[in-house]
Amino acid sequence: MNWERLLSSRRLGDIGKSTLPPTSNGRSEFQRDFDRVVFSSAFRRLQDKTQVFPLPESDFVHNRLTHSLEVSCIGRSLGNLVGERILERHSELNDNFTKFHFGEIVAAACLAHDIGNPPFGHSGEDSIAEYFKHGNGKQFEKTLSDEKKWNDFIKFEGNAQGFRIITKLQNPTIFGGLCLTAATLSALTKYPQESYISHDASTGLSSQVYKKYGFFQSEKDLFREVALEVGLIKNCSHPGCYFWSRHPLSFLVEAADDITYRIMDLEDGFHLGLESFNRTEELLRALIDESTLKSYNGRDNNDKIGYLRAKAMSSLVNQLSEIFSEEEERILEGKLSEDLINLIPSADVLKEIKTVSKEEIYSYKSVIERETAGYEVLGGLLDIFITAVNAAAEGNASHKNAKVLQLLPKQFLNPGGIPENDLYLRLLRITDYISGMTDSYAISLFRRVKGISLASI
Numbered sequence: 001m002n003w004e005r006l007l008s009s010r011r012l013g014d015i016g017k018s019t020l021p022p023t024s025n026g027r028s029e030f031q032r033d034f035d036r037v038v039f040s041s042a043f044r045r046l047q048d049k050t051q052v053f054p055l056p057e058s059d060f061v062h063n064r065l066t067h068s069l070e071v072s073c074i075g076r077s078l079g080n081l082v083g084e085r086i087l088e089r090h091s092e093l094n095d096n097f098t099k100f101h102f103g104e105i106v107a108a109a110c111l112a113h114d115i116g117n118p119p120f121g122h123s124g125e126d127s128i129a130e131y132f133k134h135g136n137g138k139q140f141e142k143t144l145s146d147e148k149k150w151n152d153f154i155k156f157e158g159n160a161q162g163f164r165i166i167t168k169l170q171n172p173t174i175f176g177g178l179c180l181t182a183a184t185l186s187a188l189t190k191y192p193q194e195s196y197i198s199h200d201a202s203t204g205l206s207s208q209v210y211k212k213y214g215f216f217q218s219e220k221d222l223f224r225e226v227a228l229e230v231g232l233i234k235n236c237s238h239p240g241c242y243f244w245s246r247h248p249l250s251f252l253v254e255a256a257d258d259i260t261y262r263i264m265d266l267e268d269g270f271h272l273g274l275e276s277f278n279r280t281e282e283l284l285r286a287l288i289d290e291s292t293l294k295s296y297n298g299r300d301n302n303d304k305i306g307y308l309r310a311k312a313m314s315s316l317v318n319q320l321s322e323i324f325s326e327e328e329e330r331i332l333e334g335k336l337s338e339d340l341i342n343l344i345p346s347a348d349v350l351k352e353i354k355t356v357s358k359e360e361i362y363s364y365k366s367v368i369e370r371e372t373a374g375y376e377v378l379g380g381l382l383d384i385f386i387t388a389v390n391a392a393a394e395g396n397a398s399h400k401n402a403k404v405l406q407l408l409p410k411q412f413l414n415p416g417g418i419p420e421n422d423l424y425l426r427l428l429r430i431t432d433y434i435s436g437m438t439d440s441y442a443i444s445l446f447r448r449v450k451g452i453s454l455a456s457i
Contacts (some may be wrong), residue, residue: 001332003086003093005231006247007101007183012167012222013176015229030104033184034072037112040178042165043068046114048438050121052265052367061268064114070264072110074317075256079106081321082252086328102249108180109188109253116162118435119442120374127378128156128431136383140423149424151195152216153431159191161435163215167222169432172411176222182229186247189214189223190254192232193243215242218428233334245334251324255340259316262353267309269361277301283356284308286349288315319344377446378434384449385430389419393426404449408433 009029027035037043046064062070083102087093118124131137132153144150152160167177167185186192191214215223220242227234232244266283269275281304288311299307323343330336341350361367388404391397397405405417412429413419420426437445447453 001231001233001245001248001334003090004096005229006186006249007093007097007105008230009181009183010229011176011179011181012185012226013174013179015182015225028101028104029181030101030108030184033108033178033180034104034111036178036180037108037115037166040115040166040170042115042170042436043112045436045438046117048440049117049119050370050439051261052121052268052362061272062264064117067261067264068111068114071113071256071260072107074260074313075110075253076103076107077317078252078256078320078324079103079249081317082249082324085321085325089328105181105183105187106249106252106256108184109249110256112162112166112188113190113253113257114158114162116160116165116435117158118161118378119437119439120370120378122158123371123374124378124435125156125158127375128382128435129154130375131379131382132156135379137386137427140427144423144427146217146424148194148196149217152218152424153427155195155213156431156435157191157195157213158435159189159212159214160195160216160219161431163189163223164219164432165436167219169436182226183247183249185223185226186230186232187249187253189226190246190250192223192227192246192250193235194220194241197236197241197243216428218425235334246331248328248331251331251336251340252320255320258339258341259313259320259350262350262357263309263312263316265357265361266353267305269357269364270305271302272364274361274364275356277305279356280305281308283349283353284312287312287346316341316344316346316350319346373443377442380446380450381434381437381442382430385433386427389413389426389430390423393419393421407449 011029043065046068049064051062051064051067080099080103083097083099086102087097087099118128120127132140132150137153140153141150163185165177166180166188170177171179180188191210191212193210193213194215194217195213224242227244230247232247235243235245263284266275266280270277270280284305285308288308292311292315296304296307320340323340324331327336327340327343341347384404385408388397388401389408391401392405405413405419410417412433420429434442444453
């Protein structure tokens, strides 16, 4: 892979046309990507989607929106530092790019990295997959018949849903959806493969990097356009396989997400009283060069943890930019099979923080209760709406199903309120609807359609 192609500013929908200059009229094409994500309705809904803790629990803890903003800030810093070093090594890039272009691509991709996550955090993904794998949705396995398409449901993935939202569901009448640049779309796709990869397509690359997938069968050809534009390395030889090496900057997107949620979840746990001050302080100080601490004594405990968190994040950003620089050649060859955070000096401390969070923070009662409720709410809503659209598609809808169909927003049906003929697309449209809901709306709608509570008139 080479940086000139990897930094392509061509937009999905315009690929194959004349090259756009990276910067014009005061804003780079990558800054425009960032702005398009910010003003999208899907991004706005992240304000009412769980990060870890239930939203009413505290006004301090993070939701998906604040998490995405923080990851984007870290990503921009990482991109700028890495970009500066790349431009020093590859002087031919200096005519068209600055270090800020790298930071802008990573920032835009980070901003959108969770845009496809359903309600109730990561358990929401499991809830949707569970419905198709073991719930009432299992009945469609034989009818669907296509193993690759079926995998999209039984391994439902928020990353793939995010790519679908950005490239198709937002601005649905426009080819390419938000029409982001190829550079940003490929950096966003941390797992550039389809949900099903046959054994003969395996490359021996670590499953650590390719443990998930990045696009559904319905969008695989859109990603193929992006991959060809930026010159990603194909990881399998036969044409029916959709599996590429990561865009180098996607390593930074993942790293920004990893360090942000590990550090911020720990801080949230401290503020909720789930982790002691002494333990939180010990873990954060282990990430920091003590000589950089100034004006530490005299602060109250809350301020001390906030100060240590900021210092820890700065230290981790510097470590990650160093390791990226060291590994640049292997990354460009598509041979790096580990996440960057496992290669930095602070890797062991980050692993310890992850273990502590899993044992003492993520097991918090209200977190488990919320996740458990998600299975009932999302599984119940899927069942209600899938039953209705399938009945309508088969021409035998009951009065109840006809009423349910009236509740389904028009954008999830064909013109005239008619469901999709194709079962795969029909199921996708319902998962689009359910996964796009906020936590509060999903709970409220479930209670109303189940008759647990009635909407006021």
